[in-house]
Amino acid sequence: MRRMLRRFETLIDPFGLGRGAPPAGLLAFYRHFIRQVWPWILALLAAGLAVSLAEVAIYSYVGRLVDLMASSAPGDFVAAHFWTLVLMAVVVVLLRPLANAVQTVLSNQILPPALTARIRWQSHRHVIGQAYAFFQNDFSGRIVSKVMMTGPSLTQSITQVIDALWVVTVFATSAFVIFADADTLMVVPLTLWIGVVAAMAVFFVPKVRARAEASAEARSQLTGRVADVYGNIQTVKLFARPDVEDRGMRRAFSDQVERLLDQNRLLTTVSVLLSVVNGVLIATTGALAVRLWMTGAMTPGETAVALGLVMRLTVMSGRVMSTLTSLFDNLGTVEDGMKTIARPHALVDRPDAAALAVPKGEVRFEAVRFGYGGARPVIDGIDLVVRPGERIGLVGRSGAGKTTLVSLLLRLYDLEGGRILIDGADIAGVTQTSLRAAIGVVTQDTALLNRSIRANIAYGRPDASDEAVIAAAKRAAAHDFIVGLSDLKGRKGYDAHVGERGVKLSGGQRQRIAIARVLLKNAPILVLDEATSALDSEIEAVIQEQLGGLMEGKTVIAIAHRLSTIAAMDRLIVMDAGRIAETGSHAELLARGGLYAELWRRQSGGFLPEEIEAKAAE
Template structure:
């Protein structure tokens, strides 16, 4: 039966998903598709409150019946009433409580939490590359995970506690007013006092809760940053310094939490005094009215029982408000990161890129990462179909930036890039990147099996194709000897976060195997063999020759010998193309390429000053 309720909501139903930036709109965005279950949970809470009030009310009536009734005829006179109330106590109340429990535990919260996390992940994963460059990955993860649970918890807190208590208070007011208006006055004043406290404290606690949530996210991000770069921390013996970083982050988060708790503690103390005043005033009014004969002993018992119950429930209100403020603050804080509009988007109805020849044209491209000084200054270059070119130049000349722009990791600030005449800004990003195979110098692998990492290049590839790609990348030898702590071996072994369990050369060979398997019509090699030893590099160079066959290739390498045999070399300096030609033509020109070649081939020994070598 519980499994039925657990599957009433499908959290992964596809839909248009652009989280709004307003807090109320953000809640509404995620709640509207599941509103029937929210209403059902509220209806169950209403039934729970009414059943409890009915029991308290009947207890007072029962006291009066017993005080004035005859024991011999009591059952015959009031049996049907007792049976009806027994039905409420024994059957109806447990049934509505069970319904509320199932809806609040099995149906709404798990599915809603999963839904919020899933849709937020879909939105965030569609953000531009620069979005992730400008934040801690651990912090972004925390925002997505915490926002889902906080949004769900805040809704269930409102329904399970505040809604139930509100119904209870309104029902009690009606009962008191029906007995005597004087009895209702203390309860009405108590309600006004609580509303005043809420009006004063809620905005302040919400603001401080958001600050505490931000500090918690930053703490998570900083710790994840330290652990993710633990090799650097160890190599530079900076454990002590990172202890200070962590200490400061923890102290900041603790301080923010204490700021929030200071308000909550004050609110709790004021509520305790307010509750005491309610009990005293209600008790005094009940005694006075009973002495005047205006109310019965049973009605006095009901009044005192209800206010005692309300004061106990107010403690639950306090706990609920504490959690509610914290959760709403967490949602508000997460929303500021998650609900940002995408910085780099496809045009409406953007077509798929169709690569028929593989010609690439850079047309007066200008780009500077949003800074004042451009990295590329009007670069124009045409790479012919099937041509293999090498990009050469000092560090910072703009070579890798050109590749990033070709993949549309950033939008241009001027000019255009076209593939077979199609402006890459007008086609879908997915089809563009599917048409380009890339091997970079800084290779990061997913913490999955070797097989899954290679198959990332072509998810539908069978095991035979995966093994063939690994063999072509000279990776099959070391793969067979891999083992992870869980006993998985070979192609099933997991490689650790970012592939840390493998050497740089091993990661590079798996990355090359991945691109070999992808077999895209355009190939980009950004220092593809920089992490390999000479023997392995020679083997892979032979395989890359086959891979580059009939493909348009752009290769970047500081080790010029690896790209000297390209069809054409393009030399860049300070964001401009300064030379083009074959290896021999550029050597004969005695320009920048020739000086770079001379330094790498031994010409620097007697000719260049140390600072010139360092500049390289």
Template sequence: MFRYFENLVNPYPAEDFGTPPQGLWPFIRHFSRPVMPLLIAMSVATAFVSAAEVLFFHYMGELVDWLSDADRDGFFAEHGWRLAWLGLLALVGLPLLVLLQSLLTHQSIFGNYPMIGRWLSHRHMLGQSMAFFQDEFAGRISQKVMQTALAMRETVTKLMDLMVYVLVYFAGAMLLMGTAEPWLMLPLGLWLVGYIAIMWCFVPRLRDVSMAQADARARMTGRIVDSYSNIQTIKLFADTGREQRYARDAMEGFMETVHRQMRLATKLSLSLTLLNSLLLGGIAAMAIGAWYLEAVSLGMIAVAIAMVMRIRFMSDWILWEVASLFENIGTVQDGINTIAREPVVKDRAGATELAVPQGEIRFDAVRFGYARPDGQSARVFDGLNLTIAPGEKVGVIGRSGAGKSTLANLLLRFFEVEAGRILIDDQDIASVTQESLRRQIGMVTQDTSLLHRSVRENIRYGSPDASDDEVRDAMRRAHADTFIDDLVDAKGRRGLDAHVGERGVKLSGGQRQRIAIARVLLKNAPILVLDEATSALDSEVEAAIQEQLEALMEGKTVIAIAHRLSTIAMLDRLVVMDEGRIIESGTHEQLLAQRGLYAALWQRQSGGFLGVDDDDGEASRPSAAVETPL
């Protein structure tokens, strides 16, 4: 039975619902669609439970009247069937209704509903552009995804479960008392007016505090996670005091919202207690007065007092639930600001799969600049033109900030160009799917980041269907087998099964780099981008891996970015960039002969050791001892 209700909804819907809308209720409806039929069924079941409880109070009042007027000898003969019906309602009907309502609420909705929100939000976050993650704390984003999904569930279930229960119960109470003595409705009506006034006064203020608190909590979490993610840097500079102050500043901001919330809570509790005391006194006085005037029976007095006591205890619970409702609404509204953002880079309608039969790359009048908070852009390229022939190996050189890494980022479509086109085999990369584009490009970066999973999973990321033999072959070719077999993690997992820690923190930079190279070797994409791919390796390992990279580059179009010119000097062509422009292009010998920026950079790196200026000032070619063949 439990499993049946748990499986009524799939917590991981395969449908792509697109970007969540910005409005509160459209945003909630966006994530509620898979469970909406169950939410409606839960509300109906809740209404029946509430009506049954009011009906039970009605019968209890009648029972008091029966007992006060009936003759003991004929009591069961006169009221036996009514008592049986009352017992059936209390012992069978109400428990069955509660069972159905509880199964829908707890088995079908409570677990699945927030997981749907987390699943859809996470899928949407994975589709966000690189710029989105560069501007946010990873911990803050994850906090928003987790707490917004939970707050949505609480908001909807309180509205469709709690509110329905209260409305049906209060309407039933008013009807029950009004049919016996209309004047008994007056204290309830006045109480309702006061109750609404209290909610009108306090609940919006609690909502505002909750929004501020949700943001403060996310900021606090983000700062703490940022410290843990960069613990090596913190310890390296021996300044934990600064990190403590950095985190405490966020904690104090959070505590300020907590104090504001608790002050409102105290005022709210006192106001509600006074209002409930007035309700109890008013109903009791009017009920006793009506009995004295013989307008109502003892049973009705018992029902009125019992229902008021029930409402009195419920009112405190209801008000806090309503306050919690608005707190959750505040949390959802705060989460909307992060989750309901349209991705800057997204596939066009009708985007096709990229096919790379040859591997020609062409940057055609590309214009691009990074967006700044002031609305302007930091211009990088303004009409860049570059063509790389199929199978050509091109090295990209330039000072820091020249645009080398931006070139690679635009090729991978991490950012959209402002004007111009980037074409691969005459296919505009803006018209193909991002996944198919990136499947055709293998990239090794200088700052290699690994997933906190096993070594095997990290290498197999290049080809999910690769066998263990293929994984080991890539590992051997990347010279990673020299250390992987000796790895042991904290849980005793060894070799390929050992986990590498967050971002690969348990490994050295060179070890991470070799795993990244193994991953790209396994991917075997027709286009290869090397962004300082061997910078973290020592000279001996680098020289060994260069042989494998030469084999890997065979038949591929290659863009190699490097500061160490010796690693790319033997490529087919070298492109020198400066301030977003290509200022030189040619082979190593041709660029040296031009005596331009490349020759000056080469002289700076090699001439100071083995190369010297000739008498005419021309840089001489350093000996082979300082060159590392690619």
């Protein structure tokens, strides 16, 4: 049985790709995913139809059986109605269980698990392709919640419509036909009931949907806030302000609870009204059926079928109401998640984008302008050429635009004016993947993935051998502390996991892992943004020596507030208010007595090592 079910589970590829990005608009969003598995949706509808018709047939057989028993002698009952009884048995013993089995396999094995995984996979692929700014403007926990919850909510809402609303619709239609066949008067209460229920749906559904969406948004905000606190737990602990966090979290929890209660109040109202309408249906149908039986217009069996069908129908409508709570909650979750998942990419490759080739490594900034969409530019008309193999240092006060400039080189944002070229190729016309593959980056705020040390070092070159990983770690002065690491699951050394964002390591250890990662990547262009800021002096001296070898033959752009770390660069670029204020060597800029000389004096000479002092005196 298990082997057979496993074969059903592989009928839909959970990693299949849809045509294009998920669209905005609730119906379009549903249609985008439904059309990928539409044969299985139709199969589930057909199975639901078969189950409903089998259920109606059983009620019909019960009425037929009552009439046959009333009109037949017990002695020859079986012989007189043998084939009728066999047909009833076939439906009850074979066809109904078979239809239920098909519906169950479709609902449990084939459709929901694979469709949920496919929605999550496609949503993740779309979200991960968003620009860097997309993630800066939202809680990471909130984004994760929407990607993870939208899939099961969409799938469940589809199956709920089929399992509940579709089945009730088929059942009500079948009852209508049976009632009309018995006596046309019997359809009057049922028709009125359908009309009242439809009117309730038209009135209440938009209200329930709006409140479900508000509840989903409140839940998403709460998830994001909780994830934000847990992700910054060190700051929360160090500042010792539990009362402040409690108040903020209490407001988030209260808002989510109030939104949920607001939704449930409406659903409770609908449930009470439906219960009253169902009671009226049962009473009027029963009274009418008895009246028609008394006048000879209906047989006892037909009366039993009518009462049985309306009882079943009202039970099912109650089931629909209990399902509606979950259904509208799921619809709200899907609509809320869609607003994040279906957002168009703000930064995309051109249709004709080619892979970047870097034979030399020249970097050219031409009239580059950028301001994060604000009125005041952060980078204001930068013109700069970095020659192949040249090592330049970017210097300036905080906010001068140094990090923004290298972010533009990496195309984390699109320019608002000008262009950037690498070996003559405009970076806006090459693929983002190939551009970033050609640039090695070490930033000041190093975050590692919660994976093994080996996986983190090899992230820029996944096919690297263990020997190459270890060699890079040794060059980054990281090997000695790595071999002594272990985690809670007993993994040691290079197999040890580092925790979320590398929290199990010190800042200096994370920085050395990041440097090892860039050493292993060995890209032709190197960006160092305060690469050694988290290191102590002894380790920094070792790393600086290794970075000197790494920089050999590469184009290097280094940012540092501690000027001693970049004073020996081939050329220094001094930035101020988004513009280039000065350019030259360390000695030339000191002799000029401008902004660089002022920054240098404030650092009391910058603690230059002897070889840099000697070079500055040349």
